[in-house]
Amino acid sequence: MNPTISEHRKWTVEPFTDSDLMSATALWNSCCGPGKLVYQPLSPEMFRTLLVDPIPGVSKINRVVRDGQRLIGYAGGTYRNQGEQGYVTIVLVDESYRRQGVGATLLRRLESDLRHLAGDRLNRFEIMFFNPVALNWIVPGTLGHDHPNSPGVDVACDGYLFLKNQGYRDIVYQNSYYQSLDHYQYPAEIQTRLQRLAGQGIHITIFDPAVHDGMEALLDDLGSDDWRQIVMANIAPDGPRHPVIIVEHDNKVCGFTGPISVQPSGRGYFAGIGIHSGYRGRGAGKVLFSALCLNLKAIGASFMTLFTGETNPARNIYEAAGFKIVRTWADMKKEVKSNEP
Ligand SMILES: CC(C)(COP(=O)(O)OP(=O)(O)OC[C@H]1O[C@@H](n2cnc3c(N)ncnc32)[C@H](O)[C@@H]1OP(=O)(O)O)[C@@H](O)C(=O)NCCC(=O)NCCS
Incomplete structure (x- = not known):
């Protein structure tokens, strides 16, 4: 094994606790913004409500990676009771710790947590809009023009290739459309x-x-x-x-x-x-x-956002009204292998 990499592997995956709230929120916010993830920046209260607080009938999983006292990674996922799929909500790794296996370890741990929750019922992990945790995102280049749900993985973010390299496969693509209404008139x-x-x-x-x-x-x-x-x-x-x-x-x-x-x-x-x-x-x-x-x-x-499948004929309607595609998302899945721990 490459000695410089093994030197770095002193970090550990642990359950999220209340004392992680500030640093997990700071990690989230450092990963979002121009040229990064398009998700809305969060306050600690928003982070807690969105990712930690319970939703009836849904289990939320939160894991962190620490290097000593420092929080360097976070992963969140959900499982809807009796469901056959577990949802990956997000995986975040501190920029200075990337490409050292932190993200892959976190994801494996999240998958294993989901398997334990669901037992034999679970047959796949998914990233898509049925996830009970909906991530609000901001249309890049606008002043807070948002959409209340991200329907998959942004194909322009690091996470897309990361997930592909972790065995996730594209199911379909969704396009997000945007239209400013400030000067809207009939085409x-x-x-x-x-x-x-x-x-x-x-x-x-x-x-x-x-x-x-x-x-x-x-x-x-x-x-x-x-x-x-x-x-x-x-x-x-x-x-x-x-x-x-x-x-x-x-x-x-x-x-x-x-x-x-x-x-x-x-x-x-x-x-x-x-x-x-x-x-x-x-x-x-x-x-x-x-x-x-x-x-x-x-x-x-002042604006509209919506999304639809790449092959859905409804896109013709949105495009005729002047809407532009501002993001493409992949719905992804990975089959559960029964022999994994
Ligand atoms: C995506 C992210 C979580 C990956 O974390 P990481 O700790 O760097 O990932 P790992 O080191 O465990 O990567 C494992 C493998 O995934 C693949 N991978 C990771 N990042 C990749 C990238 N940017 N492009 C292509 N493949 C990538 C590689 O195969 C890598 O193995 P290798 O380094 O031996 O080639 C991290 O880049 C990140 O936090 N990005 C910003 C947030 C984000 O996009 N999250 C995903 C939304 S769900």
């Missing part, structure tokens, strides 16, 4: 489509329960219980009545997006978007999505 192509639809008697407007009908029929057609629940609760007489934007034909609802609202960071939020199966293929989805952006801008949103 020329969308204007043309709007006029074409108007010629067929199809318009985009804000849903008014006194005028429009067919919302329930649309939601039935779309088949999402989540959307049904959110939209119907919102438009109920005693509901919050956040705007819902619709595609209407003779006052019948044949597409919806919303309810819309503005999050504290200025991010425009919408619960969903869908076009009735009988009205697809006419460009109504693209027009509706652009109308969503304009309406979010009108209620004070």
Whole structure:
């Protein structure tokens, strides 16, 4: 073995304790920022809430590596009770200790902890958006324009090749899209489509329960219980009545997006978007999505972020509205080998 490397191997992997909170947060923050990880910097309280505090039905694992008193590595993971997969949330190693095997040792330990928690049930380790711990990240080059979930491993970060070299394989890629709304207006192509639809008697407007009908029929057609629940609760007489934007034909609802609202960071939020199966293929989805952006801008949103699979046709809608890809993420997995400790 290379003697200079073995000299460095005086560090140990240990459970995270409360007294690690400050130094683990400092490590997190030193790994994030321009040219580094895009995750939001954290205060110790945020670190604790996100990575340490319990979530019902979920076990969180936290490990640290110490060189003497100094914390030089941190790894976090989760396991949802009865699940077949364990999630790797993050592995961080102090810059001056990289490429000495610290990260690989931490990851193996995290995997072994997950195996012990889940027993025979566990068949894979994953890094993806189903992880119950969602990492908020900041679009590079913006003033705090954020997205509340990172759907995998940022393919531009050191961790991507690290994980590949630790036996993780890409499942699919997700692209994160961003659009500033400061000067948002309909792209020329969308204007043309709007006029074409108007010629067929199809318009985009804000849903008014006194005028429009067919919302329930649309939601039935779309088949999402989540959307049904959110939209119907919102438009109920005693509901919050956040705007819902619709595609209407003779006052019948044949597409919806919303309810819309503005999050504290200025991010425009919408619960969903869908076009009735009988009205697809006419460009109504693209027009509706652009109308969503304009309406979010009108209620004070300053930007939008969203992500979708590399091969998901929905990307055409976002791209037609002018959205740009700002990050690509890999969903990754590694099969559990039954003969490992
Ligand atoms: C990714 C990270 C955790 C790796 O930690 P580390 O202690 O340097 O990793 P190790 O020394 O254990 O690396 C083990 C093997 O992984 C691979 N590897 C590690 N870093 C790599 C890199 N930047 N590029 C390519 N392969 C890499 C190599 O095969 C390496 O073995 P080798 O040094 O013999 O070639 C560390 O670079 C880091 O903290 N980066 C910033 C945070 C980050 O990106 N975290 C991942 C998000 S989950």
